[in-house]
Amino acid sequence: MIALTGATGLVGGLVRDRLDAAGTPTRLIVRSTARLARQHPDVWTAGYGDAQALAPALAGVDTLFMVSASESAERVTEHLTLIDSAVAAGVERIVYLSFLGADPHAEFTLARDHAATETHLRASGLAFTFLRDNFYHRLIAQMCGADGVIRGPGGEGRIGSVAHTDVADAVAAVLGSGSRHDGETFTLTGPRGWSLRDGAAELARVTGRPIRYERETEPEAWASRAHYGAPDWEVAGWISSYLAIASDVMDVVTDDVERLTGHPPQDLPEYLRATPDAWAHLRP
Template sequence: MSRTLLITGATGTVSSALLEALRHSELEPRALVRDEAKAEQFEARGIRAVVGDLDDARSLPAAFEGVQDLWLLTPNSPRAPENNMNAVWAARRAGVERVVRLSAVGAAHDAPTRSGRLHALSDRETERSGMYWTILRPHWFMQNLLNEAGDIAAEGAFSLNMGQERLGMIDVRDIAEFAARVLTTEPDRHHGKTYTPTGPRSLSFTEVAEQLGRTLGREIRYVPTTDEVERKTLLDIGVPEWMTEMLIEYGQAYATGWGDFTTNDFQNVVGHQPRGFADFAQDHVDSFAPAHR
């Protein structure tokens, strides 16, 4: 018998990749969208879309009706624990059996970032929800580098406030494949587990730049920048202040070596190695190449 999976954050990077990873599975995905206009893109692909807003608990009961599995992804904001609470409460009342929650790398009550501390609250709530639960705390997304693609294409360089330390960064497509593997097994198989999927090796951004250079056939440079410069850059392009400060905190943490680790979680759950950065660079070569290429 097929199971219905409600996917939150359905228009975002990770959930979009998850929908692709589940395309040939027996699960029946249902995309949660905040407004009717966004539903059309899912309906055109044969995916049922339902309207609901994690900010508004009253909008959720109908969306959760008949759902067995929940993919729970909340936006990064001060309201993230409230969003998680609303989803978990709606799931419990609807009789949802399993929740697979996307948390954040290093989530803990004493994490060096506001995001990590907020996610720790929601992780704890999920663990006590009474449902089968699995929590994913993936490392830094390789796809975050697409935010630097314009500078890389135009100037052959990019800057971050992350110093010269290494990170066990992971491709979002591998996070999606990992989540899909968990969601397509029996609910008790991964119950009570917290995983930290990473890439195959830890890399510095200087090594990232060198690999991009090899892929693009030209020199690419990484230029570490200060917190002050990074803050101004983010604010100038319209990133909200709360989000800007969150990103600055992550940069400060990574600059101390906080992210210099990998795990075997992906290999152990999925059964093969995750993508390396060279694969990511090759697959996104057009994004980093000059427009006249």
């Protein structure tokens, strides 16, 4: 039995599609059934931090695909509760969608959450596979404001970003391989790196409107985001994503997508042309 978390989200939903197409039976564990794209014969409602609801949801599960929880101040606690619940339920392995450079001292603050999760999973006694993806191609459009400007302290660093579809293909390949990849870590990236200036140029080409990258200092970035009224940990996550890019730790390209899936990963320009919903807010 393979259980999927995150099936109402982008990557989790794509993984479900791929396993359904392959005829692989799955169980879905979701926070709410309202966002399910279509019905499923085996669905359980449970949040990551709800050990009581997780116990029956995980009963009989052999392999669990674990998408990281929504970004929050409690995310690590929720992750640890899910892992401990999986141990208690007799789950054999967890395939965890982690992040490139997961480290307790990572420049990108939210990557530290993934490091804590990986550490706990290693100590749990469960078999595991870590799929550490780079930033998604979609990020470049998300970084761009409606005014056509990407603002941030990203310097001229480069990003080996990856398409959601390629990540889903890699996850499905691992889930379909049984224990073959137990104990392994893969880094999922696109075929080449690009800078925020490059990304702005690609967005300009596909949208047909002027788009530019405007470098900020770190204090300027804090000031320009103050109007959102977001908590400090969240703003720090936003800004540190740019700082990580500037430091070139995101300039990583591997062949792991092709090794797992048998096909090369999608490049950023190809992704933007094929996925207009990613930049719909930028239409002229």
